[in-house]
Amino acid sequence: MVAPTSMPGFWIFMYRVSPLTYLIGGMLSTGLGNVDVHCSKLEITLIQPPNGTTCGDYMAPYLQLAGGEVYNPTDKAGCQYCQISNSDMYLAAVSVYYDERWRNFGLVWAYVAFNIFAALFFYWFARVRGSPSLSQTAAWILKACSILKWKKEQM
Amino acid sequence: MTQGATGAGKTTLLDVLANRTNIGIVTGDVNINGRPRDTSFQRRIGYVQQQDLHLDTATIREALRFSAFLRQPENVPKEDKLGTVEEIIDLLEMRPYAEAVIGVPGEGLNVEQRKRLTIGVELAAKPDLLFFLDEPTSGLDSQTAWSILALLRKLTSHGQAILCTIHQPSAMLFQQFDRLLLLEKGGRTVYFGDIGPKSRTLTQYFERFGAHHCAENENPAEWMLTVIGAAPGSTAIRDWSSTWRESQEYTEVQRELDRLERENVQVASVHAGADQQYASGFLVQLWLCTKRVFEQYWRTPSYLYSKLIMCFITVRNLSMHTGRTRRLTIGSFAQALFIGLSFLQTKITLLGLQHQMFAIFMLLVVFPFLAYQTMPTFIIQRDLYEIRERPCKAYSWAAFMLAQIIVEIPWNSLAALITFFPFYYLIGMNHNAVWTDAISERGALMFLLIWSFLMHCGTFTTMVVASVATAEIGAMLALLLFCFCIIFCG
Numbered sequence: 001m002v003a004p005t006s007m008p009g010f011w012i013f014m015y016r017v018s019p020l021t022y023l024i025g026g027m028l029s030t031g032l033g034n035v036d037v038h039c040s041k042l043e044i045t046l047i048q049p050p051n052g053t054t055c056g057d058y059m060a061p062y063l064q065l066a067g068g069e070v071y072n073p074t075d076k077a078g079c080q081y082c083q084i085s086n087s088d089m090y091l092a093a094v095s096v097y098y099d100e101r102w103r104n105f106g107l108v109w110a111y112v113a114f115n116i117f118a119a120l121f122f123y124w125f126a127r128v129r130g131s132p133s134l135s136q137t138a139a140w141i142l143k144a145c146s147i148l149k150w151k152k153e154q155m
Numbered sequence: 156m157t158q159g160a161t162g163a164g165k166t167t168l169l170d171v172l173a174n175r176t177n178i179g180i181v182t183g184d185v186n187i188n189g190r191p192r193d194t195s196f197q198r199r200i201g202y203v204q205q206q207d208l209h210l211d212t213a214t215i216r217e218a219l220r221f222s223a224f225l226r227q228p229e230n231v232p233k234e235d236k237l238g239t240v241e242e243i244i245d246l247l248e249m250r251p252y253a254e255a256v257i258g259v260p261g262e263g264l265n266v267e268q269r270k271r272l273t274i275g276v277e278l279a280a281k282p283d284l285l286f287f288l289d290e291p292t293s294g295l296d297s298q299t300a301w302s303i304l305a306l307l308r309k310l311t312s313h314g315q316a317i318l319c320t321i322h323q324p325s326a327m328l329f330q331q332f333d334r335l336l337l338l339e340k341g342g343r344t345v346y347f348g349d350i351g352p353k354s355r356t357l358t359q360y361f362e363r364f365g366a367h368h369c370a371e372n373e374n375p376a377e378w379m380l381t382v383i384g385a386a387p388g389s390t391a392i393r394d395w396s397s398t399w400r401e402s403q404e405y406t407e408v409q410r411e412l413d414r415l416e417r418e419n420v421q422v423a424s425v426h427a428g429a430d431q432q433y434a435s436g437f438l439v440q441l442w443l444c445t446k447r448v449f450e451q452y453w454r455t456p457s458y459l460y461s462k463l464i465m466c467f468i469t470v471r472n473l474s475m476h477t478g479r480t481r482r483l484t485i486g487s488f489a490q491a492l493f494i495g496l497s498f499l500q501t502k503i504t505l506l507g508l509q510h511q512m513f514a515i516f517m518l519l520v521v522f523p524f525l526a527y528q529t530m531p532t533f534i535i536q537r538d539l540y541e542i543r544e545r546p547c548k549a550y551s552w553a554a555f556m557l558a559q560i561i562v563e564i565p566w567n568s569l570a571a572l573i574t575f576f577p578f579y580y581l582i583g584m585n586h587n588a589v590w591t592d593a594i595s596e597r598g599a600l601m602f603l604l605i606w607s608f609l610m611h612c613g614t615f616t617t618m619v620v621a622s623v624a625t626a627e628i629g630a631m632l633a634l635l636l637f638c639f640c641i642i643f644c645g
Contacts, residue, residue: 007643014643020519021643023608027515030600031584032508034591040504087508087587098591101600108607115614119621120556126622127541128552 005095019111025096026104032087033098039082044071047079055079157320158376159338160385165320166205168342169287172318173202175546187284189416194432196284198226198548201277203288207269208543209257210535212454213447215264215272216253219243219279224443225549226280226434243278247271247306256454267299274306280434280547286310288319297325304331326374329354337379343396345383348404364398433548440550444558448536452562461528463570503587514582518574519608519641525570526616526633530626533559533617556621563613571606578605 007015015021049058056073059081063070069085072078084090088098157165170176172185174197185192209218223236244253249271257263257272264272270291277286288307292300307317308331321328329350335357337346349356354375362368366382369375377386384391399405433440452459503511540555579585579601588597619636620629 011643014639018640018643019611020640023519023604023611024515026604027518027601028512030597030604031515031579031582032511032587035503035508035587036590037503037505037508040506043505082505084505084508087503090508105600105604105607108604108611112607112610112614115611115618116560119560119614119618120553122618123552123556123621 019108022104022107022111026101026108028091028094028096029098029101029104033091033096033101035087037082037084037087037090039071039080039084043082045081045083047081048077049079052076156332156334157318157336157338158322158324158379160340160380161322163338163340163385164342165338166289168338169202169289169318169320172285173197173200173287173546175202186416189418194430195434197546198280198432198434199282199284200547201280201282201286202547203274203277203286203291204543205289205293206542207260207266207273208539209269209272209276210447210451210539211257211259211263212451214254214256215249215275216240216244217447217450218257218272219275221443221447222276222279222549223281224435225440226547228434229436229439239281240279243275246278246309247275249275267295267302270295270299270303271306274303277547278310280549282315284316286315286317288317290320290322292324292328293322300325300328304328307331323380324376326376329374329376337383339383339385339396345395345399346379346404347399347408360402360404364395364402365392433551435550437551437554440554441557444550444554445561448558448562451532451536452566455532458528458532459566462525462566463573511582511584511587514578516641518578518605521574522612522615522637523630523634525609525612526619526637527626527630529563529613529616530620530629530633533620534626534629556617560614560617563617564610567609567613568606571602571609574609575602575605 047055047059049055053076054073055070055075059070059073059079062068066083067085067089068081068083071080071082091097157168159165167176171181174185174192187196213221219240220237223240224233227236227239244250249268252264252268255264257269260266260269274288274291291303291307295303307319311317311333319332330353332350334348335346335350336344339345346357346360348360351357351359354369357379358369358375361379361382369378380386381389382391383395435443536555536559540552544550545552579598584601585594585598588594591597615636616629616633619633620626623629623632
C-alpha cells in the first residue's frame with residue numbers, strides 16, 4: 001500500500017489511470033471502512049505518565065495531534081496506547097474514503113464500458129481496416145510535409 | 156477444372172476470381188452475367204478451402220444450420236433453410252453421423268468426413284453463382300477422392316457451376332471434368348477448353364502440335380504435364396503458351412467471350428439485395444454467433460470448471476489465510492474480554508485490519524489466470540472467423556466481437572457469486588458493517604464490486620487479445636498491463 005502522495009511524480013498518472021485504484025478503493029472502504037479498531041495485547045504501546053497525572057490527561061495533546069486511543073484514561077501508570085481507533089484513519093493514509101464507495105463502483109463500470117469499446121476499436125483497427133501500404137504511408141508523409149512547408153511560406 | 160504445376164497460380168486465380176486477395180496488383184475485368192461483381196458477390200459464391208476448418212465443439216447439423224441461417228437470404232423462410240440442411244445431409248451421405256461432434260483432427264470426424272462437411276457448409280449457403288473448390292482431393296486416398304468427385308458430379312447435374320483446382324488427378328478423376336484450364340509456371344495459359352470423351356479433344360490438340368501420342372493406358376493428366384515440360388525429367392518441345400495464343404481454339408474462346416459480353420449486358424438485371432454485404436441482419440448475426448459461442452463454452456466444460464474452481468480456490472486459499480485473521484479476531488475478542496473492555500465493540504486489531512486488506516488484494520490476483528483461460532477460446536473462434544467465415548461474408552466483425560463479449564457475462568456473474576459468499580462471510584467482513592448500520596448495503600456493494608471486477612477481467616481480456624496474433628502474446632501483454640495496474644493502484 002502506497003499513498004498517492006508518496007509516488008514518484010511522473011508515475012502519479014498511472015495511479016489515476018489504473019482501474020484497480022478505484023476497485024481496491026471501493027473494496028477497502030466497503031469491506032473495512034468505518035470500523036472500530038482495537039489493538040491486541042502485542043500491539044499496545046505502554047507509556048509511563050509522570051507522577052500524579054492520569055493517562056487521559058497526559059496523552060490528550062498527543063491524541064489530538066496523532067489520533068489513536070488510550071484504553072485506560074483514568075489509570076495513573078502503564079498507559080495502554082493504540083495508534084488507531086477507527087479504520088477510516090488507516091484507510092485515509094492511502095487515500096481511501098468510505099464516502100466514495102459508490103463513486104468507485106461506478107468508475108469500475110466506466111472502465112468496463114471503455115474495455116468493450118476499446119476491444120471493438122482495436123479489433124477493427126488491427127484486423128478489419130487493413131494496414132495501409134507503404135506507398136500510402138509515404139504519400140501521407142509527403143502531403144504532411146508539403147502542408148507544413150506551405151504554412152511556413154505563409155508566415 | 157484448373158490444373159497446373161505448383162506455383163502456376165491455381166489458388167491465386169481462384170482467390171482473384173472469388174475476390175479474396177488483398178496483396179499484389181490485380182488488373183482486368185471480372186464479370187458475372189455481363190455485370191461487374193457487386194457487394195453481395197462474396198456471400199453468393201461457395202468457396203471450399205483447402206484446409207478443413209471447423210469449430211470442434213459443434214455437431215455437423217449445427218455447423219450446416221449456422222451456415223444456412225446466416226448466408227441464405229433473409230426472406231427465405233426458416234423451414235426452407237432447415238430443409239436445405241437436411242437435403243445436404245442426404246446428398247453428402249452424412250445422415251448416420253449428422254449429430255456427431257466434429258472434434259479436433261485425430262479424434263472426431265475423419266479426413267473425408269471433414270472434407271464433406273467443408274463442402275456441405277458451403278452448399279448450405281446455397282451459392283447461386285459459382286462453387287469454388289481449392290484442391291478438394293489433396294491429401295485424400297484415391298477411394299475418398301473418387302467419392303468426393305462423384306459428389307461434385309452429382310452437384311453439377313443439379314445445375315451447380317463448379318470451378319475446381321486439382322494438382323495431379325488420376326485418369327479416372329480427370330475424366331469427371333468437363334473443361335480444363337491448364338496453366339504453366341508463371342500463370343500462362345496453355346490450354347482452355349473441353350476435355351472431351353476419353354480426353355480425346357484435349358489430347359488431339361496437343362498431338363496436332365507435335366506431342367507424342369497419348370496411349371490408351373496412359374493417364375492424360377500426367378501425359379499432358381510431360382508434354383508441356385511440367386513433369387519431372389521432361390522438357391517441352393515448344394513454347395506451349397505462345398502456341399496456344401496462335402491456335403484456332405484460342406480465337407474461338409475469344410470470340411465466345413466477346414459474344415457473352417455483348418449478349419449478357421442486355422439480359423443482366425440487378426438482383427434483389429445486390430448491395431447487401433451480409434445475407435442476414437445484424438441482430439440475427441449477433442444472436443446466432445452468441446448462441447454458438449455459448450454452445451462452445453457449454454461443451455468445453457473444462458474451461459467453465461476451471462474458471463469457477465479458480466475463483467473458488469482463490470477464495471478458499473484466502474479464507475484459509477484469513478481464517479487466521481478470523482481466529483485472530485476471535486482471539487482479540489477473548490483478549491478484549493480479558494482486559495475488561497466492552498463486549499460490543501468490533502474486535503479488529505491492527506494486524507487483523509492488515510490481513511483483511513491483504514485478502515482484498517489477493518482476490519485481484521485471480522485476474523491473470525482468468526485471462527489465460529479465456530484467451531485460447533477466443534483465438535479458436537477468431538481463427539475460424541477470419542480464415543473461413545469472414546471471407547465468405549457470413550457475419551460482420553462487430554457481431555463476432557460482441558458475441559465474444561456477451562458470452563463471458565453470465566459465466567463471470569456466476570463466478571462472482573461463487574467468489575463473494577466465502578470471501579465475504581468467512582473473512583467476516585459482514586461484522587465490520589454492523590457499526591455503520593449498513594449490513595445489507597455494504598454486503599450488496601461488496602458483491603457488486605466483485606462482480607464488476609470480474610466483468611472488468613472479462614472485457615479487459617477481450618480488449619487485449621482482440622488485436623494480437625496469439626493467445627501467448629495476449630497473455631503476456633495482459634499480465635504486463637495488470638502488473639502496471641496493480642503496482643500503481645495505491
